[in-house]
Amino acid sequence: MNTSTQRAARRWYKGELHFHCERSTMPEMLAAYRRRRYDFCVSTEHDAVHQQAPYCSPDGLCHPTDGTRADRPLLLVGGSEMSLTIPGAAADGANAANGKPVHVGAFPLRAPVEKHAPTWPIFAELRQLDRPPIIVVNHPLAGAPERHWSADDVCAAIGHGATHMELNPRNHGIEGGLRLWDEVLSRGQRVYGVLTNDAHEVTNIGRYGATLVQAAALTAEDIVAGLRRGACYALESGCRARLSHVRRDGREIAAAVTDAEELHFIGAEGRILHSEYAAARHYRVPAGEHYVRVEAVDDGGRRLFTQPVWLDDE
Ligand SMILES: [Zn+2]
Ligand SMILES: [Zn+2]
Structure with a gap:
């Protein structure tokens, strides 16, 4: 982004x-x-x-x-x-x-x-x-x-x-x-x-x-x-969650979302690579994954979907 x-x-x-x-x-x-x-x-x-x-x-x-x-x-x-x-x-x-x-x-x-x-x-x-x-x-x-x-x-x-x-x-x-x-x-x-x-x-x-x-x-x-x-x-x-930013540093992805209960890092074929339920929302994407996108879920189960972060040039 x-x-x-x-x-x-x-x-x-x-x-x-x-x-x-x-x-x-x-x-x-x-x-x-x-x-x-x-x-x-x-x-x-x-x-x-x-x-x-x-x-x-x-x-x-x-x-x-x-x-x-x-x-x-x-x-x-x-x-x-x-x-x-x-x-x-x-x-x-x-x-x-x-x-x-x-x-x-x-x-x-x-x-x-x-x-x-x-x-x-x-x-x-x-x-x-x-x-x-x-x-x-x-x-x-x-x-x-x-x-x-x-x-x-x-x-x-x-x-x-x-x-x-x-x-x-x-x-x-x-x-x-x-x-x-x-x-x-x-x-x-x-x-x-x-x-x-x-x-x-x-x-x-x-x-x-x-x-x-x-x-x-x-x-x-x-x-x-x-x-x-x-x-x-x-x-x-109806989703209450709001994205502040998604940032990438090498293969490290940091997602900041307000009012989210869960964050899911999604990779190829829609696989959930990693989920977070805590305040720290960093994820190091394993080698071999060429994109990752983030879904955040609020307390009512409503979601927001970030754009993919592409890692091909890493
Ligand atoms: Zn139309
Ligand atoms: Zn139409």
């Missing part, structure tokens, strides 16, 4: 990386996110991009209009959830000619991309933009099994520019998402895990979890930069 000397000036911001609404219901959604103490949210409309105006000032900050918590603006970032197809992948009958239909998130984004286009050429287009967006594998295990992302699919997406994957599939717990993430990481691939709510209405907010991002300021530029360098972690809804 981040080891910059600027670390002291940064703080953690709670964010939603994936939600939907009509233009008419945007104010209601933004108010609901603010009530739930989110600092930012990324609008990811299906094959469309909601512009920030008229909900926010030009810097993307939306100030409350109900007279409450005027000190606490919410940052809105415009993005899109793209309906694409993975060429050549196994597909259901209706889409057999075109490949596997999938959803991919991209932000920040000013304009939508072509719907049902082949996935990898669209990734290439996105990477050519002046401000290339972050590309996210969305809900990889949602819907019918023939639409699920395989580890091969995720690895291909990473090869074409995806840097993040959702751990939350719709209609599942997140255990499947964690297994898929570890499967991909175990192959030596690097991808960050995030939790989102894929909220389509106010009552969906908080159904899965949030992503916390370490940034110098609540601006789209700083939040996106934090996500890009992996200065972020996934938090299950």
